[in-house]
Amino acid sequence: xxxxxxxxxxxxxxxxxxxxxxSHSPMSLFKQFFSESAVSTLCHNTNAQAAKAxxxxxxxxxxxxxxxxVKVSSIRDYWRQSxxxxxxxxxxxMSRDRYRIISWNVHMSHPDAxxxxxxxxxxxx
Numbered sequence: 100x101x102x103x104x105x106x107x108x109x110x111x112x113x114x115x116x117x118x119x120x121x122s123h124s125p126m127s128l129f130k131q132f133f134s135e136s137a138v139s140t141l142c143h144n145t146n147a148q149a150a151k152a153x154x155x156x157x158x159x160x161x162x163x164x165x166x167x168x169v170k171v172s173s174i175r176d177y178w179r180q181s182x183x184x185x186x187x188x189x190x191x192x193m194s195r196d197r198y199r200i201i202s203w204n205v206h207m208s209h210p211d212a213x214x215x216x217x218x219x220x221x222x223x224x
Contacts, residue, residue: 125168141207148206159201162192174198 117123133141142160149159169186171177177186178195189198208216 125164129164141205144206144209145201145204148210149201149204151204151210159198159205162189162198165189 138160145159165188166177169188171184171186175195176184177189178198179185180187180190189195193201206213
């Protein structure tokens with residue numbers, strides 16, 4: 100005997116719900132999903148990974164917040180200078196190449212822990 104299919108009829112609209120009475124900034128929404136310790140861990144491990152790949156890399160998180168709020172067509176456009184719609188701020192923080200190096204190294208775990216997890220001891224090749 101096949102059970103009868105019950106039609107899904109939720110009492111409220113599906114999906115994430117935000118109160119329309121409250122004001123929500125990008126930072127307040129970010130904090131809903133990431134604790135301070137998670138952000139601290141992400142920053143520490145990203146900087147450690149970037150230091151392995153490029154010792155002169157600088158922190159990235161603030162620039163990522165800015166880029167999340169100011170939308171352009173492509174990453175390259177944040178550093179474009181020859182347009183009426185140029186966005187000057189990112190170039191004052193770091194070069195596009197430095198941004199690429201760091202963003203390629205965003206890391207949730209510490210690089211030494213990666214090596215341990217892969218079965219290698221730190222300092223061994």
